[in-house]
Amino acid sequence: MNRHGTRRRRRAQRIYRLLVRLYPAAHRRAFGEEMVQTFGDHYRDVVQARGGSRLRFWLAVLADAGTSLRTEHTAERRARGRRQAATPRRRHGRPTRRRRARQRLRYRRRITALAAMLVLAAAALGTGTATGHLGVSVLVAGLLVAAGLGYGMRPTRRTAAGPHGNGPTPPGGAGVREPRRPLPISSAGAAARPLP
Amino acid sequence: MENDRAPVPLTPAVFHILFALAGGDKHGYEIAKQVTEDSQGRVRMGTGTLYGSIKRMLADVLIEETEQRPAPDLDDERRRYYRLTEQGRHALRAELARYARVVAVARDRDLLASA
Numbered sequence: 001m002n003r004h005g006t007r008r009r010r011r012a013q014r015i016y017r018l019l020v021r022l023y024p025a026a027h028r029r030a031f032g033e034e035m036v037q038t039f040g041d042h043y044r045d046v047v048q049a050r051g052g053s054r055l056r057f058w059l060a061v062l063a064d065a066g067t068s069l070r071t072e073h074t075a076e077r078r079a080r081g082r083r084q085a086a087t088p089r090r091r092h093g094r095p096t097r098r099r100r101a102r103q104r105l106r107y108r109r110r111i112t113a114l115a116a117m118l119v120l121a122a123a124a125l126g127t128g129t130a131t132g133h134l135g136v137s138v139l140v141a142g143l144l145v146a147a148g149l150g151y152g153m154r155p156t157r158r159t160a161a162g163p164h165g166n167g168p169t170p171p172g173g174a175g176v177r178e179p180r181r182p183l184p185i186s187s188a189g190a191a192a193r194p195l196p
Numbered sequence: 197m198e199n200d201r202a203p204v205p206l207t208p209a210v211f212h213i214l215f216a217l218a219g220g221d222k223h224g225y226e227i228a229k230q231v232t233e234d235s236q237g238r239v240r241m242g243t244g245t246l247y248g249s250i251k252r253m254l255a256d257v258l259i260e261e262t263e264q265r266p267a268p269d270l271d272d273e274r275r276r277y278y279r280l281t282e283q284g285r286h287a288l289r290a291e292l293a294r295y296a297r298v299v300a301v302a303r304d305r306d307l308l309a310s311a
Contacts, residue, residue: 016243023244031247034224037274038243041225064242071248 005048011130012047013040015123019065022116024076055136058127062120062140069116117148206291209249212239214258214280214288221262223275224250250278258284 016039020032039061046052121141128137206214216222216230227250228241253259262279265271280288302308 027247027251030251033274034276035243035247037272038225038228038246042228042243045229060240060242064244068242068244068248072244 008130009040009043009048012043015126016040016061018119019061019123022065022069022112022119024072026076027072054131055127055133058124058131059140062124066120113148117144120144121148205294206287207249208239209241209245210253210258211288211291212241213246213249213253214284214291217259217278217280217284218288221264221277221279223277227278253284256283257281258287 013036017036020028020035047054047057121144124137124140128134212231213227215234216227224246228246231239231241259278260281262277
């Protein structure tokens with residue numbers, strides 16, 4: 001294989017390595033390097049030896065990565081849930097270190113989802129640039145970003161109207177907040193408040 | 197009965213990997229190529245799906261990593277080779293027997309005549 005082909009394969013492997021980083025850490029540690037190597041072999045056979053379409057190859061890789069990422073993260077979440085269910089929880093007092101860690105993990109998961117979306121979009125754009133199909137790759141990247149944003153949206157509970165946002169519904173309809181009225185001012189200049 | 201205890205039905209990916217490994221020990225990419233060949237190009241297993249299935253099959257002891265490697269000039273030491281365990285072989289046989297029963301019933305009902 002010529003030097004140009006080898007360079008292209010290495011570049012493809014670098015892009016795939018970014019995708020591999022999105023897998024759960026345990027999976028990545030166990031199979032990450034092997035996955036990159038297998039990907040390189042596959043790229044060499046399909047694109048370089050048989051002259052297959054690079055765009056089609058990358059679309060198949062992205063589709064497979066999307067499916068398997070979801071499967072692996074779901075399996076990881078279930079395994080973590082089982083581990084947490086097996087450990088006794090402290091109900092009172094200050095939050096334990098474990099609970100604080102869980103809160104941080106929750107936060108990190110949102111960052112991971114955002115990072116996954118950005119890396120997939122960047123991979124799509126990079127592939128499009130490399131293969132000369134920029135238009136298609138922009139469309140794919142746009143779809144990925146839209147899917148990512150949609151995934152991040154969560155329904156929130158409606159807050160009942162009231163003086164503090166949790167009181168009874170005022171007259172005028174549900175969800176309509178009564179405007180705040182200024183307190184009556186006494187002649188002495190102090191706010192007149194009802195006696196306790 | 198032996199077949200009743202087997203973990204069947206298997207998922208298509210697991211079945212194809214077991215079927216590919218029935219011919220001998222293989223590394224990841226060889227398994228993927230064998231799956232494509234066995235299915236006459238109808239099944240193309242992506243890298244993510246392949247290693248996800250391998251992970252679960254290792255956990256279920258259907259396959260295991262083997263220390264036996266090809267000759268050094270044909271080998272890449274970064275590769276890992278897999279082989280069927282006795283349990284994996286048993287699961288594959290049970291799944292094939294299940295397919296055979298389905299085919300026999302289909303033949304009895306004349307469902308395969310026009311195929």
